[in-house]
Amino acid sequence: MNIAFCTCVTSDYLGFAQATFQSLNHTLKEEASYISLVVDDNYDSSKYEGFEILDLDKIDLKKYGEELLKVKEESLSSRFRWMLKPILLQHLLKRFDAVFWVDPDLYFFNDISSITQKLESFDVVLSPHWRSFDPYVNQNAFFNYFYHGLFNGGFIGVNKNALAVLESWLSMMYWKLENSRELGLLDDQGYLGLFPLMSEKSHIIKDRGYNLAAWNKQECKRTLVDGKVLINGEHTVKFIHFVPDTIKNILNGKDKLLRPHLRKYLKHMLEIEPGMSQLRSYDVNLIKRKTRKALPLKATTYP
């Protein structure tokens, strides 16, 4: 089975894509291809390595109708990029047996081939958010499922049998692509809950080491066992979703067991983008200050 991992970014986030792909390449115990679709052309391809950069003009957007082109013309907003998710997956399934969408703020720490291999027998792989399942413990987190959906849009796997599911996903996005609390829709993500109904061969990841983030500290307890961080005392850390809140939690000590993982991530990011200019959605100075001691700021070869 030939596998690809893909994402879609604006050119100023290509460094993030590189970090994600290199972390995968370093940990994955099987061959895979890495592809980032880029929606603008303000980049220097010689700056990036280890993955294929796919220009938007390589995808025939016309066949997806006027509406998509209209969204594109309006802006290169996230809305447009979300719509490109199923389109890119469909496009790559012409070349690969199985394709995983990975958000460019994911960073991998251990092998995930047990999940990639699922696409030999399943058509879809979905990653739950792992917010609290107990409203008595955390009401807000629990009812967030009703607003944000059951599955995280940052990590999705599909094989060639899922083409119809991807087509339906895109048509749902054409219908409504918004944050509707009343309907429980968060952009493209809320629709993922319907995937197991559309494809009987949907695999839901149960390993709590996947998709660690600020929102799943309760369901995915970080524990230290013999000096190793394990989730719920049994699962190794597969990947972390480094959204700003995840980073803030780690830095302010609310999620301190993941600090070595953040150091590794930031070190890698610094090698790719020494100015860290792209990590601008949170306090860069704070990150630098908090990590300076443990983080050799001189570039080293990764890994």
Place this chain on the structure above:
Amino acid sequence: MERESEHLYATIVDTKETSLLKDLSSSISSIYPNARLHVLLLGASGRQIRKLSKDTKAATFYSPNAIVPFYKYLILKLRLLFSSSRAIKGVFKPYFLLSLIQKQRKGVILIDPDLKIKEPISKMVNLLSVYDAVLFPNRFPMNPKISEEGFIKNFKRGFYTSSLIGFSKNAESVLKWWAMVCSYRCKDDKKRSLYYEQSYLNFIPVIFDKVKVMSSKFHVITDDNSDYLVSDDKNEVVAESTLI
């Protein structure tokens, strides 16, 4: 075909719905001749329960305070003080099923009283030897262009029907979780797209391992989804509401 004694058949009714029990009971016994229907009767006095037990020989009746510990029953009663009868029925579904599993150590199939079950149900019942929970999708439309109202129901009503569900004797943890969330909130909360006990079923395949979602060819026709289901030679009707 699976032996009837391996599983229990259960339903929940209030005093206004007891007339439905005869049809439900006979539809079950047409497939499993020796099956006994276990009925949780809400809002009935001891005398009413005794009378119904006498009149309906193929059923065993339970009152709510007999299926949960006394203190929990009081807490539930307080929580449900201003709730609709739909909500009360919803909350008691997982509690009733849990109590049956714990006391009888058998799997249980919950059937809403207005449903008439048909032979293909045996396919679901047989799966309970492998899976802890078997769910039927509501089968609301997947294409908003075909029916926007129907498509939205996926989110407003939940993906799976709570009118017909199967649990194996090993499903205690599933039922405990369902009971816990239902006891927290069980209502038609439009702002949250929460629909009584039914929306919580969306979580079961996510949280628990041995869960089977029945394939699209098996239909449970309720008054909620009957407008959207297309009759087809390939489809098998497992249960149909007698109220449509």
